[in-house]
Amino acid sequence: MASKALLITILVAAAVAPALGVDYMVGDGDGWKLKVNYILWAAGKTFQVGDTLTFMYAPADDNVIQVSGPDFKDCKNSTALKGPYNSGNDKIALDTTGRRWYISGTQGHCEAGVKVVLSVEAAAPAPAPSSAPPAASLVWMAAAALSVVMAF
Ligand SMILES: *[C@@H]1O[C@H](CO)[C@@H](O)[C@H](O)[C@H]1NC(C)=O
Secondary structure (H helix, E strand, C coil): CHHHHHHHHHHHHHHHCCCCCCEEECCHHHCCCCCCCHHHHHCCCCEECCCEEEEECCCCCCCEEEECHHHHHHCCCCCCCEEEECCCEEEEECCCCEEEEEECCCCCCCCCCCEEEEEEECCCCCCCCCCCCHHHHHHHHHHHHHHHHHHC
16 A cells, blocks of 8 residues: 555655756757758747757767857858857757757758757746646645545
8 A cells, every 4th residue: 555655645746846847859869960850840849948958969970059040041050159069969958038040060961951940938837736726736635645644
């Protein structure tokens, strides 16, 4: 029964814990390289302040440069807003709202599609446990606490 109590404790803790940022692996398992569609990758994702981008790639093949919108469009790598990053495992904190443009500086790669644009939104206020009104969630937590007591 102790395991049931532990499970309930974990559920309660998860319900009240503040939302943590999401770490997005750019390109998922493919990483950052030629022949990956980053428009598709970014589509439907919601990026928020507090999230992180990770760019994984072979440092011999690519790098990561944050550029302006026009430089993104033109694949111009000479006026970095930030970077170039070149560790091959770059973690970039999304710490401000707004649009961000990243390109690979390697000759021809940005033109071939190694570029990603995304919009960072303000972090949502810490969600209440479920979308239930506070009174209902108190009842729910009391019920959970009671279950814990009964488990012993
Ligand atoms: C920018 O592009 C040029 C030409 O392809 C290349 O030689 C240079 O290394 C690139 N710079 C960066 C920072 O990636």
